[in-house]
Structure formats: structure tokens, C-alpha cells
Amino acid sequence: xQTVTQSQPEMSVQEAETVTLSCTYDTSESNYYLFWYKQxxxxxxxxxxxxxxxxxxxxxENRFSVNFQKxxxxxxxxxxxxxxxxxxxxxxxxxxxxxxxxxxxGGGTRLMVxx
Amino acid sequence: DSGVTQTPKxxxxxxxxxxxxxxxxxxxxxxxxxxxxxxxxxxxxxIQYYNGEERAKGNILERFSAQQFPDLHSELNLSSLELGDxxxxxxxxxxxxxxxxxxEQFFGPGTRLTVL
Numbered sequence: 001x002q003t004v005t006q007s008q009p010e011m012s013v014q015e016a017e018t019v020t021l022s023c024t025y026d027t028s029e030s031n032y033y034l035f036w037y038k039q040x041x042x043x044x045x046x047x048x049x050x051x052x053x054x055x056x057x058x059x060x061e062n063r064f065s066v067n068f069q070k071x072x073x074x075x076x077x078x079x080x081x082x083x084x085x086x087x088x089x090x091x092x093x094x095x096x097x098x099x100x101x102x103x104x105x106g107g108g109t110r111l112m113v114x115x
Numbered sequence: 116d117s118g119v120t121q122t123p124k125x126x127x128x129x130x131x132x133x134x135x136x137x138x139x140x141x142x143x144x145x146x147x148x149x150x151x152x153x154x155x156x157x158x159x160x161x162i163q164y165y166n167g168e169e170r171a172k173g174n175i176l177e178r179f180s181a182q183q184f185p186d187l188h189s190e191l192n193l194s195s196l197e198l199g200d201x202x203x204x205x206x207x208x209x210x211x212x213x214x215x216x217x218x219e220q221f222f223g224p225g226t227r228l229t230v231l
Contacts, residue, residue, distance in 0.1 A: 033217060043203060044117070045222035052217070091158060101209060101218055102148065102171050105158040 002027045002094050004106035012112040013082045020067075021077045021109045023092030029053075031097040034068065034075045039108075040088040048090070051075065053097075082113045118142065119223035121206050127229045133194040136226045140187055140208030146170070147189040148209070148220060149181055153202035164189055165211070196230045203227050 003026045013019035025034070036048040051059045051068050058066050063083075067076045079086055092106040118141035128134055140147050149161040160173035164183035175181075178196075183189045193200060203225045209218035 043225055043227075045205060045207075047219065050217075050219075097217075101146065101220065102160040102163055102173060103150075103220065104160065107157050 002029070002032075002096070002104045004092050004094050004104055006090075006092055006106035006109050008109045009107070010110045010112070012114055013079075015082055015084060015113055015115050017082055018078060018080045019082055019111065021079075021090050021092075021111065023075045023077070023106055025073050025075065025092070025094050025106075027073070027094065027096075029096050033095040033097065034066075035093040035095070035103070036064070036066070036077045037091045037093060037105075038086075038088045039091065040085075045091075049077065079111075084113050084115060087111060087113045117221040117223060119206060119208050119221050121204075121223040121226050123226060124224065125227045125229070127231065128196060129231055130196055130198060132196050132230075133192065134196065134228065136191040136193070136204050136206075136228070138189045138191070138206030138208075138223060140189070140206075141221055144208035144210055144221070145187065146209045146211055146218065147183055147187070148207040149175075149189070149191050150205040150207065151202045152205060152225070153199075155199065156202075158205075161191070193228070198230050201228055201230045 032053045034051045038046045063080045089108045093103045120139045145166045148163045152158045161175040163171040181191045205225045206223045207220040
């Protein structure tokens with residue numbers, strides 16, 4: 001079974017600054033996907049970014065980028081130029097390739113962006 | 116708006132009761148997933164259906180059951196409710212099941228269940 005660990009329950013950052021959220025995972029699979037989801041106070045789950053394990057290049061989506069270290073089983077999320085609207089819970093998630101699409105989530109990191 | 120709808124938004128009930136949560140997937144999506152988000156267990160996968168058939172099971176209690184109907188909407192039935200069943204229940208949908216390609220899951224707004 002896969003496990004996903006987010007070691008930072010809460011973080012804060014000043015508006016316009018950069019913050020990095022950590023995630024580690026444990027799996028014996030060689031092919032899989034990793035995700036970061038955002039859950040704002042509205043509780044809606046929003047996909048922020050996706051990384052395929054077979055791709056060495058780190059994924060980026062505008063102000064969001066990841067640092068994927070496959071050997072270390074580490075998958076951190078960097079948010080640049082933080083905005084007040086980035087305040088939310090962030091969940092790291094794992095999905096095995098070719099095995100049904102179910103997501104395994106970490107415990108979440110609560111991010112507060114301060115003005 | 117993800118295109119996935121869930122009803123009701125909120126549900127308050129008593130221990131021992133039975134409730135049904137409903138999910139309508141995005142148009143064209145064949146897979147439906149149910150997840151539970153609770154303070155104790157975090158976010159965990161419960162069950163997946165694809166085109167009416169059960170495809171995968173996660174940490175779903177025997178008191179819980181689900182089905183997907185011919186029109187592709189899904190229902191999650193929770194019975195003999197306990198205080199610990201209080202949680203936010205999400206439904207998600209995707210085009211298919213993983214196969215050889217990635218299928219993004221789109222989440223509904225959730226149903227907040229409170230068991231008193």
C-alpha cells in the first residue's frame with residue numbers, strides 16, 4: 001500500500017513571498033502520478049498541479065511548481081508570489097498508474113497567506 | 116464549478132439512522148469515486164464505480180454501500196450511523212478508469228454529514 005506524508009501541518013507566508021510545502025511518499029511502484037490539490041475555505045477540491053513519475057522534468061503551472069525527487073520519494077510544491085487567494089489546505093496525493101485511478105492523500109498542510 | 120453535483124449539501128441525522136448521498140457526474144464521465152474527509156481519518160478513498168460496475172474498494176465500512184445507476188449517477192448509502200461517521204463526503208468523476216492514460220478526477224462540492 002502507498003502512504004503519503006505531509007510533515008508540515010501549518011505554514012504561513014507573507015503576500016508576494018515564496019513558500020514551499022513538503023510531501024514524501026512511500027511506494028514500490030515505478031510508474032505513478034503525484035498531485036497537489038488545494039482546498040480553500042469553500043471546501044471544493046481543486047487540482048493545482050500534476051507530475052508523472054516517468055517524466056524527469058518538474059511540472060509547472062503559472063506560479064506553482066514542483067520539485068520531484070523520485071529516488072528520495074519527495075514531491076514538494078513551491079508557490080511563488082503568494083496571493084491572499086492561495087490561503088487554503090493543500091493536499092499531496094498519489095495515484096498508481098494503470099490501477100483504477102483512486103487517490104491516496106496526505107494529511108494536508110494548512111497555508112495562511114498574510115497581507 | 117467542476118460539473119459534478121452532489122445532494123444534499125448538508126445532512127444532519129441521529130445515530131443509528133440511514134442516509135443516502137447522491138452524486139451526478141460530469142456529462143460524459145463514466146467513473147465515479149467516493150471519498151470521505153474526516154478529522155480522524157483525513158481524506159480517504161471509499162469506492163469507485165465505472166459504467167455501473169464496482170471497480171475498486173478502499174476503506175469502506177460494511178455499513179456503507181454504493182451503486183451507480185444506468186444514467187451514471189451514483190448513490191452512497193450509509194446505515195447504522197455512528198458519531199464517527201460525521202464527515203464531508205466527496206464524489207468525483209472522470210472520463211474512464213486509468214487504463215493506459217491518465218484521467219483527471221473532478222470533485223463535487225461535497226455533502227457535509229453530521230451525526231448527532
